[in-house]
Amino acid sequence: GAGVSQTPSNKVTEKGKYVELRCDPISGHTALYWYRQSLGQGPEFLIYFQGTGAADDSGLPNDRFFAVRPEGSVSTLKIQRTERGDSAVYLCASSFMGAGGNEQFFGPGTRLTVL
């Protein structure tokens, strides 16, 4: 089967614009995670979904960031009033159960550039 997919692969936008990043997890995976990777850094946790609900959004940097997963499958990360500091690679991962011991499978990422 297919792995985690993310669209678009690249997104260039202007400061102040709104963007949406999409993640399609592995079929049957109930847990979905968003991470952000800035240049020269490891991925940093943003938000975790178990099913349709956000179980933990403590990593979202501020209220400009929001994510949804309305049907428990595809997730969308939404960023309002983008800033140049939001430029990064946004990674999505999914796992079967979401417990600490389950492997997280990563997507290829969306590279966001805010001009």
Place this chain on the structure above:
Amino acid sequence: AQRVTQPEKLLSVFKGAPVELKCNYSYSGSPELFWYVQYSRQRLQLLLRHISRESIKGFTADLNKGETSFHLKKPFAQEEDSAMYYCALIGSNYKLTFGKGTLLTVNP
């Protein structure tokens, strides 16, 4: 708070030489430790995890709780091992905390 430290940003070795990528962690409980690898133009993928105690692609890593380390080792490096390596941990929750990564270059 949980933290992962990879002290080397870059590591360069010759083919056939031993390689060790260092990882130290900070966590008050019993974490699960992982090594992830990202080859050029590929996605991040799991290399190994301490609970499975496996050797993957000739790599091994032993969790040393006394030294809070989880160093990745391979006795004879190959050119195809050139990649970015990230050490990561999961504590009492499901969040992966990553180090900043080490770029390994294996020269012919």
